[in-house]
Amino acid sequence: MTTLAATPALDSLSFEYVRKLVLERSAIALETGKGYLVESRLMPIARAHGHGTLSAFIESLRRQPHGILHTQVVEAMTTNETSFFRDIHPFDALRTIVLPELVSARSAAKKLNLWSAACSTGQEPYSIAILLAEHFPALSDWTVNIYATDLSQQVLDRAQAGQFTQLEANRGLPAALLVKYFDKVGLHWHIKPAIKRRVRFLQANLIEPWPMLPAMDVIFMRNVLIYFTPETKRQILSKVRGQLAAGGTLFLGGAETTLGIDDAWRRVNHGKTSTYRLGPAANS
Ligand SMILES: C[S@@+](CC[C@H](N)C(=O)[O-])C[C@H]1O[C@@H](n2cnc3c(N)ncnc32)[C@H](O)[C@@H]1O
Missing domain, CATH: 3.40.50.150 (Vaccinia Virus protein VP39)
Incomplete structure (x- = not known):
């Protein structure tokens, strides 16, 4: 089933898994429709760990106990935009x-x-x-x-x-x-x-x-x-x-x-x- 959360590389179940993980570990609330953000932030990590697709990577996360990789995923979903004397x-x-x-x-x-x-x-x-x-x-x-x-x-x-x-x-x-x-x-x-x-x-x-x-x-x-x-x-x-x-x-x-x-x-x-x-x- 395709929902607004899903993208060509990310099915809705995988999105839901990432949304829950990020919410539980950081309180960051990823809204439906942020599938493209998840894809762009997580695809480089998936590739670095030898996964050809995002869904395969998320499936492997799902099967492992929480560890360094899950932390890496949560950190990748944070927005770190900042600057010196921001907003002055x-x-x-x-x-x-x-x-x-x-x-x-x-x-x-x-x-x-x-x-x-x-x-x-x-x-x-x-x-x-x-x-x-x-x-x-x-x-x-x-x-x-x-x-x-x-x-x-x-x-x-x-x-x-x-x-x-x-x-x-x-x-x-x-x-x-x-x-x-x-x-x-x-x-x-x-x-x-x-x-x-x-x-x-x-x-x-x-x-x-x-x-x-x-x-x-x-x-x-x-x-x-x-x-x-x-x-x-x-x-x-x-x-x-x-x-x-x-x-x-x-x-x-x-x-x-x-x-x-x-x-x-x-x-x-x-x-x-x-x-x-x-x-x-x-x-x-
Ligand atoms: C947009 S930056 C803001 C940086 C700086 N305060 C500023 O205003 O320029 C948001 C930061 O919040 C951090 N962050 C997100 N969720 C957090 C949480 N649950 N606990 C602590 N830091 C968190 C992110 O890692 C990110 O570096």
Whole structure:
């Protein structure tokens, strides 16, 4: 039987198997009609493992206990689109409002914890590290921890390497910051060790128990909730509440919100972007 999910290379039962696997392991909800996406992402893995057709590959997955290959399939179905200083306005809000407030609030402890949850290939946490180095030199004698996590070990390995192509560097990095914080090595731009050292990369699946992390002053959880069902978003936002330090700020992606999902959050407008905080407004 052919359904909208199926493509010439992918029958509907195989699509259904991949849809369930990806949903269970990552919470990413693959809609019917994404058969072509499954085909384009999984065909290279199928070929690399000697399978002539996608259906044969999926059939062999079905017969094996869950292992490395299943993980590879789930990781291949994640969308890792990112860029330096993505959407710029959240970084402006971080620089001009959120961090100045935190610097004053935490001046006794001299400690800040920031988390880029779903960091993909690292552009987001490195943008935060560059912003801190560039605009907050007074924090040099503070303890500033930047944690960066993702479901996919493959993107984390790339993030940890800190090596970017010219095309990746061109996306969002002003030339002055590129030459100041990166070294050109052959065709790649390598993030300078002093910036790289500031980011701690860890594997973490948002729908599984999180690794031990400190209470966070700032959480960037951008462009990942968008892939989840409303119920999964609600569960994750409730866990985020428990991870945020008092007075902390949550950044979501431009197409994401807590509104209508978890009422504990208050949206704070900063002109062209918004952030989210817990508790009543300061002036209420
Ligand atoms: C589109 S990227 C967003 C990267 C970055 N936050 C940004 O906004 O540019 C989404 C990332 O979410 C990760 N992801 C998807 N499902 C996840 C899950 N259940 N737990 C943790 N990370 C997940 C993917 O591996 C991918 O790297």
